[in-house]
Amino acid sequence: MEPDRKTAEQALKEAYQSNPGVWVDHSRYVALACENIARRCADLDSEKAYILERGWEKAAQICISHAFMIQDIRTSIGKFDVSEEDYQFMEQFVDVTIRYGVHPAAIDRWKKILEIKEYFQGKMGCPIYEVLPGVVENSMK
Template sequence: MERNQNGRKYPSMEEAKAALAEAALRNPGNWVPHSEYTAMACKAIAERCENLDAEKSFVLGLLHDIGRYVGVVKEKHQIAGYQYCMERGWEDAARICLTHSHPTQVVSANFQNWDIPYTDCEFLRHFVEETTFDDYDRLIQLCDCLAMPYGFCIIEKRFVDVGLRYGVSDHSIIAWRKVIELKKYFEKETSCSIYQLLPGIFDNL
């Protein structure tokens, strides 16, 4: 594993943008602008939080789905993104590739429909459940639910969008409640409605 020359565990904004652009050439799709809007939401919220770095937040948001460079996949994008970032010494970004889809920190043991080997399923489950989430994990989990390919959206609209594409389970409802908790948490941190920080969001109701 290579280590960044600057000692950071995540790339610069320029490196992250270049990585996403290269990934988009390999697998173009709605996931690319979704990643860009996720990053912009992360930056906007982080700028109002004393304990978050806005540039780091942008970069981690931009790369959360980078594993989709491998093609049209489901859970595989988490493992592929983790491996991609670890190969480049981007440990913080690699972590986000695994944690962003699991706000409840509970990974289902029902792996039959997952598109990764059982060993990867177990690695993902142990990683997520044994990691102590910080505010970067929480921020990307929230902002992932604030971004559509065409702009920012209220979280309930994102819930419906994902539910229509992938289906809804009992765990989905638990995860949605957790994201609503994250929204309230960051509204306390920013002292405002997070929707006020996202330009054009009410045009997408």
């Protein structure tokens, strides 16, 4: 199912009502970034890019950022809703990583992020940061 923008926005509003948080603004910025990138790429539909950011079936195939650019859940660094026992296990895992080194996939993840960035910059003909609202002002001070 690929909804229209109005349906996508309504779904976001409903999700926010049941789970308020700063994630909703993040989601809107990601949608705007997807729309802006697609607008600069001749073979992409900017409206569809905005909508698919919202998480419908086809969106699962689009992995530009976050934890899934390699598409292997074992490389994820995202936030999970887990039990206290699982959280403690992960905390111990982080401690061990700090003492003994990073996950073997870390370098591959970073390389993939840069590869994806370069790909879209080539398609758009401009730096990615030109189409990401607020990134330069808020992240690169």
